[in-house]
Amino acid sequence: MRHAFSVLTVLIGIALFASEPTDSSYPPQQLLDRITAQGIRSHMEYLADDLLEGRGTGTRGYLLAANYIRAHFEQMGLKPAGDSGSYFQKIRFREVKPAPERDSLVIKRNNAEEKLVFEKDYLMSGHATHEDAKVEAPMVWVGYGVTVPELHYDDYAGIDARGKIIVAVRGAPSSLPSSDRAVYSDGIRKARNAAAHGAIGRITIWAGEIAKQVPWEQVVHFYHSPSMYWLDEKDNPNDYVPEILATALVNGQFAEPLFRGSGHTLDEAMASLNANKPMSFALSGTASLHDVARFSEKESPNVAAILPGSDSQFKNEYVVFTAHADHMGIGEPIKGQTIYHGAADNASGTAALLEIARAFAESGPRPKRSLLFVAVTGEEMGLLGSDYFAHHPTVPIEQIAANINMDGVSLFYDFRDIVALGAEHSTLDRQIRDVAQHMGLEVSPDPMPEQVFFIRSDQYSFVKRGVPAVMIGEGFKTVDPTLDGKKIFLDWMSTHYHTPQDDMTQPLNFDAARKCTQINLAVGYEVAEAADRPHWNSGDTFGKLFANK
Structure with a gap:
């Protein structure tokens, strides 16, 4: 599986099977x-x-x-x-091979800077089209970063993400059916949704149930491998969202600096999501992301x-x-x-x-x-x-x-x-x-x-x-x-x-x-x-x- 489990279909649960269709064409x-x-x-x-x-x-x-x-x-x-x-x-x-010695993630607030530590606090995997990618902008919290109009669910409701770096957690609302939840958890779909709302950068926090099941140390191990994109006849990479200038993954155990000064905490935001009561809000200060890689x-x-x-x-x-x-x-x-x-x-x-x-x-x-x-x-x-x-x-x-x-x-x-x-x-x-x-x-x-x-x-x-x-x-x-x-x-x-x-x-x-x-x-x-x-x-x-x- 892609950055996931190989025997991923070993799952639990109970469902009685339906009666045999009359037009069965079961093989000999x-x-x-x-x-x-x-x-x-x-x-x-x-x-x-x-x-x-x-x-x-x-x-x-x-x-x-x-x-x-x-x-x-x-x-x-x-x-x-x-x-x-x-x-x-x-x-x-x-x-795309990351060059972590040149990467940085800095939170700027009240004329002070707080530098996060690569691997301990955050990870970057390289940009699809730029070997040296940068973005600096204010931050907004947008929950899962998901919009499902037909279910009247929108993590961007009430927040202006234009020109901002959105901060979100992995996953999608637990109220969605299993496969729907998976689709709306797709990182590319989320990136496109962020761009549609005017965002220019993304920070994803590794927190919640997935962080309990897959520890940060294992995620770091995965990120040691280079990433790849397939190229079309014009050398364009697949699933590239040009509006998103840089991205980072942040360890949920050390995400507190992102919320400092906002009047909210990650625990509070996660509790709201778990209760299916999403809230979005501006975060204090700006984030500066510098993502360097070799192609x-x-x-x-x-x-x-x-x-x-x-x-x-x-x-x-x-x-x-x-x-x-x-x-x-x-x-x-x-x-x-x-x-x-x-x-x-x-x-x-x-x-x-x-x-x-x-x-x-x-x-x-x-x-x-x-x-x-x-x-x-x-x-x-x-x-x-x-x-x-x-x-x-x-x-x-x-x-x-x-x-x-x-x-x-x-x-x-x-x-x-x-x-x-x-x-x-x-x-x-x-x-x-x-x-x-x-x-x-x-x-x-x-x-x-x-x-x-x-x-x-x-x-x-x-x-x-x-x-x-x-x-x-x-x-x-x-x-x-x-x-x-x-x-x-x-x-x-x-x-x-x-x-x-x-x-x-x-x-x-x-x-x-x-x-x-x-x-x-x-x-x-x-x-x-x-x-x-x-x-x-x-x-x-x-x-x-x-x-x-």
Whole structure:
């Protein structure tokens, strides 16, 4: 996941599954049986090997992984779906490496200056277009920095942000449904909202529930990696908001200087947000942000292939299976290791993608709709490969019926329930519940909406382009009653996530991985066979925000 959790679909909750639709097109068992635990393991063994050096975006190790995937697609007889008749869709990236020795964040008030300390108090990651970015302006507190007109919610109500640096916390109102909350938590959406209100800079405070679950020290570790942007043909970076001149992330434990003299405290402001009673107010003094970075350019490909559909009417529509093939590369040593292997995150999803592609390629007859398999690059750098593909699809975007994304398939225990992030927004929910019922599984809701899981993997890139999408994984209900799924997940998060220890020596349950892969295959099969392609539910937020993009 991009700066987030790899096995992000391991969630708790309870929801009874719906009755089986009468038009079920559940796949034949012989197709599902083509998915093997041994196949998943063998792909993971190669992709997570030291030889690939963590598959960092734009590195030799990632290119080895990309060529491995390409060779398997070609061996399966799948049609190339990249550039110029190849399997590769080449992408240029701008890598932004911070220069913290030159960064600064200074609060100026009453002819005095208070300099915050890099890493202890604040972090900066570099500007998208300027190696030396500066802004100095008055500050205003705007809660989450969110505006949702249809719900009559506006953190900017009653405050003039024009020419100001806005100060906000991560997240979105808890009153919003899970996936809606995730969408409005999106940093790019917040930056654009800030710019629309006239702001020229942003300070985000790491506070609240997320700060309890992800300590500041872990955030600092994440920021040691450079950031990236994909570049278009005019060298413009993606998701660039030119009105925002500089940004910073501030440690909530040391955010008091921002509120000094305002008549308010961070605790008071957070309590107001937690009570769903937002308030905005001017902060005393000005903030001066100086963000320095060094730019370089890299190239890294998506790998794409097509299995043509069998129906003359539907073969020009595509069900897209995605998984990110990249990971963190080589990084700071942890327990004496520097290669961040990314076995669960996301050699497992890539292995599932290859197994599903092989199962379909070796079976017959083919589904009615075409299947498009895309192993994307740059997920860990901000969903970059999938975002590029969604903006530059190798098939017409209006002909993409749905996206099924796999990021960290089940590996730690056999499970009795699944969580389908995003399913509630579209008719994909029908196929998911039908598959769950056939497999004797429950469908559980997202019980951790504050983690905004839905926007943290590649399905979100397709959603933003109007394509119904879902990411399906296991819940916390274990088949073995002696196992605590939640504890297993949280322990893994604290000891293995985005560390070199996410390797093939950790305990892994490949039978659970097979089961999860079969679920994703089955959902894709039902979508490919359905008489009607998926669509957003009537009146749904996602349909209003993203349809016809």
